[in-house]
Amino acid sequence: MINVIAVIIAIASVLAALGHVGYLALLNNAAGKRAGGAPVSQYVRSRWVIAGGTTAASLFAWLLTLGGPGADIVAIIVAVGSGAVATKALKSTQEKYRSGG
Template identity: 45%
Template sequence: MGTIIDVIAFVVTLLALLAALGHAGYLTLLATAARKRPGGQPAVGFARKRAPVAGTALGLGLLAVLLSTGGVVPDVFAILLGGGVGVGSTHALRSTQQNFRGGRY
């Protein structure tokens, strides 16, 4: 039973970490591209404003991965934390993409 929970915790936390990395990477690419364009300062400001959210999610994702190396109880906490980080990062990435697809910046 413990092995199954270990595998589930590892997969959930790994996916959460990838989602957090995706959001942070998207913001980095967005800010880099906006700096090269004239009039891109609002996009750079937006990326800077969202960077703490992405950094926090990345840190919590790393914490979840570290928790998943423990026993059954830490694995359950890692699954819960990883699930929250994954859902939050995915939602933040989608909202960031919608802001720039809609032409707000």
Template identity: 45%
Template sequence: MLDFLATVVAVLGLLAAVANAGYLAMLGSAAKRRAGGEPVARFVRGRWPVAVVTTVVTLFALALTSGGGFADVLAIVAGVGGGVGAAKALEGTRKRLDRGV
């Protein structure tokens, strides 16, 4: 049962991290194609380290789910941490762009 929970949490965290990275990729691509989009492109480049770290953490959590009980607990912690971090980063990016860069 713990293994199933750890897997679900890790996958949900990974989905949040991929959503954040995908949003940044979409914003960066649109900013590069637009005249005057350099401030947004610069902002997006500054947000990439958080997206990469949260993705790596959630991938690590997913890898931990194949271990024993202790590894499953670590996977839950890493999955929740990476997922919450990615969700907050995505929310922060959206709020910042709504106000203007």
């Protein structure tokens, strides 16, 4: 039963991390098409490390779910941590570049 929980948490973590990566990619693409988009592109470049790290950690957590119950507990801890960091980073980026209102 703990394995199922660990897998679900790990998948949610991967989705959160990939959501951050996707948002950064869209933001960078839009900045590249606009005059004066260099500051946004520079910001996005600075955020790739966080996005890549959280994605790698969440994929590692998913891989850990292939082990036993001890590995599942470690996977849950890693997945929750990386998912939380990815979600916080995504929200931070969205708030910085939110338009409209």
